[in-house]
Amino acid sequence: MKAIRKYPMITVTLLIGGLVLLLSILGLETVAQWIASAFAVAAGLQRGTGMVREMIHGRWGVDVLAVTAIASTIAVGEYVAALIVVLMLYGGSALETHASGRAKAELHALLARTPQIAHREVNGGLLENVAVTEVVAGDLLVLRPAEVVPVDGLLLSARGSFDESVITGESLPVDMIKGDVILSGSVNGVSAVRMRATASVTNSQYSRIVSLVGNAAASRAPVVRLADRYAVPFTFLALALGGGAWLLSGEASRFAEVMVVATPCPLLIAAPVAFLGGMSRAARNGIIVKSGGTLEQLARIRTAVFDKTGTLTQGRPTLAEVRTAGGPAPVASELEVLGSAASAELHSSHVLAASVVASAQDRGVELSVPSDAVEHATDGVAALVDGCRVVVGKRLFVEASVGPIKEEPLTGGQLAVYVGFDNVYAGALIMSDPLRSNAVKTLDRLTALGIQRTVMVTGDAQTTAEHIAGLAGIAEVLAGCRPEDKVRIVRDLTPGRVMMVGDGVNDAPVLAAADVGVAMGARGSTAASESADVVIMVDDLSKVADAARIGKDTIRIAVQSIWIGLALSVMLMGLAAVGYVPAIAGALSQELVDLATILNALRALKPGERSSGVRGASQ
Known part of the structure; x- marks a missing residue:
């Protein structure tokens, strides 16, 4: 019943076909022909309306040949072939819908599991269920076992385990301790835990991913648009070949037979299915x-x-050494240089900032909340810390505030974060990032x-x-x-x-x-x-190579599928033009071409033999 509701025209076509077959068996072939022809004309008119709309928007090819095939088979009395053409058209659309649905499965999996409710703590521990859209940064939330994390946050419980596979592609649960970052969209383990929200739902990672995925699924790749353009010369080729066969043979049925096998459904179906498959494969791999x-x-x-x-x-540098500015009277001690630098970097998004802050906290240095903090992308941070103007970052950036600085000597793999206090050079943090x-x-x-x-x-x-x-x-x-x-x-x-x-x-x-x-x-x-x-x-550089491989595989499969469909269709048209493919056989053959092309395009969902090493290499 679900299939009947989803594909009503296929159901009606099959019922009409059954009725026509029954009437033919009973000897009422004329009645059968009229019923089949009338239904095929009605279906052709419906497709013709869609054809006109497509042509207005500059896209044409499939419906022109389809309507021509229906009209020509009815005109030469091939009413059974006309029914098969109608079934082929709507069956092709159903195949495309099913294939696209399968290709979008990974993308829709993200959308389908978006959390709607959060459990917020109020009045000293009581819980209230609120819409996720009402959660704001700072709210205390409780995650029950197996629940999806609604927003980004920090773990408040001593320990927790989370499944981040949908977000990062990592199949194993991630064990966390108090203070670790929890990603929205991940799934809590077997124990209830407490967390503090650090972002609203619209600013959380999972919502942003869903937005990216939605835009990706709706996009059209250049290869898809290129396939649309292929349909125009293909249509003229089919019409010319059919007209030539009719002219040379003197049989109008030859034109109908060529039109039946000419509908280039594979041309327009293959590329979109392949691209959706490629994007789904990428999403599945983080x-x-x-x-x-x-x-x-x-x-x-x-x-x-x-x-x-x-x-x-x-991206997780460790502090190797703190060097204070030389001279008999250092501007600050090692802990003062580290503490002030960490305080200034407290709200910075740079990976080095997080490492500096973590290093200070590990050493028990008390940090101050900075004011007037200004981050200069890739250069450093300037902030007011306990009334002192602190600049932290690259040597040239700090020099602009404190004057010339001698470059710190470094060994392989080390980098220096320079620190200045109130227009005076204070020292440098020597970091190591392997x-x-x-x-x-x-x-x-x-x-x-x-x-x-x-x-x-x-x-x-x-x-x-x-x-x-x-x-x-x-x-x-x-x-x-x-x-x-x-x-x-x-x-x-x-x-x-x-x-x-x-x-x-x-x-x-x-x-x-x-x-x-x-x-x-x-x-x-x-x-x-x-x-x-x-x-x-996922924090895995090998995914860059995976992305390049998926791109190459997707394009190869999309173009390959287009040419497979074209080659098979042209071959069938040639055979039909010389009388070797009757109209009924041609209609059935074209449906097999559609199926073969779509199945080939679906290969973009999974790595084949050429790319099997990609997954292994990234493990």
Whole structure:
């Protein structure tokens, strides 16, 4: 009954077909022909109305041939073939709907599990159920076992376990302790826990992902639009071949037979199904691709550019040493330099800021809430801490406030965060941020995928950048770059399309400038960067190579499916033109072509033999 309600025209066509068959058996062939022809004309008129609307919007091809096929088969008395053509048209639409539904399954899974209710603590521990939209930052919430986390927050219970598979693609539960960040959209474990909301639902990570996914599903890729254009010459070819067959043979039935097998459903169905499959496959692997066009761009990338901190490196720097300014009377002690720097960085979104704050807290340093804090993207932070003007960041940034600073000597893999107090240089925090363990393998995989050039563009010191680039196997290093420098560099790079991989916040300008901007946004607001075209939801650099592989697989399968459908249709048209494919057989054959093309396009949902190593490499 559900199928009948969903596809009423298929049901009616089958019932009419059964009635026509029964009348033919009873010897009432004339009545059967009139009933079948009348129904086919009605179906043709319905499709014709849709055809006119499509032509007004500049898209035509499928319905022109379909209506022509119905009219011609009725005209030559092939009423059974006319019914099969009607069934083929509506059956093709049903196949496309089913295939698209399967391809969208991963995307819809995100939408279907969006939480609606939150349990908020009031009056010293009492719970009230409120709509998720009413939750604000600072609210105390209780998560019951197996409930979806409604908003981003911090864990208040001593321990908790959460399933983040829908968000990050990580299949194993994540164990957390008090103070850890909980992502909205993850699923609580077997025990009830308490949390403090840090964002409203509209500003939480899961809602942003859902928004990105919705936009992705609605997008049309250039290859899909290219397939639309293929329909126009294909239509003229079919009409010319059918007309020629009629003219040469003198039989009008030849024209009808060619029209029956000419409907290019595979041409227009294959590409959208393949792109939806590719985006679903990406979502299942913790990669949000914002549009189908991005998949096509990923397939054409020839140059890959990487930021350093948090991208090629682990993004969790550790404090190796605190160096105070030299001289007989140091401006501040080591703990004062660390504490003031951490206080100034307290509200910063940069990965180094979180490490500085964590290092101070681990050493028991009491922090002060800063005022007048201003963050200068990629350079540092200036803030008022306990009445003292503190500047923290790169050497050139701090020099602008305190005067010339001698560059701190560093060993491989180290970087320096400079600190100034009230226009005087106070010291430096020496941080160490090692290379990601899978960086070398990821770059090797990108090279195997056709990336011809890899470049590191970073604002860090030359020696540190060269050390990390050498470990990763990147020959080209551009250090000491400001945001505007990165944009200029990326725009000037060749060959081919350029992909920029960064952290999604501090690299927002250059992510927007690249042909494909990839944000490493495993945790926090970086996942929702409006500048990025691709958002990596799991803290795994290998997903960048996965995204490139998915893009290549999707384009290959989409184009392959288009040409398979075209080749089979042209072959059948040629056979029909010389009289080897009767109208009824042609109609049935075209339905098989549709099915074969759609099944091939659905291969974009899963990695095949060529890409089976991708998943293994990212584990």
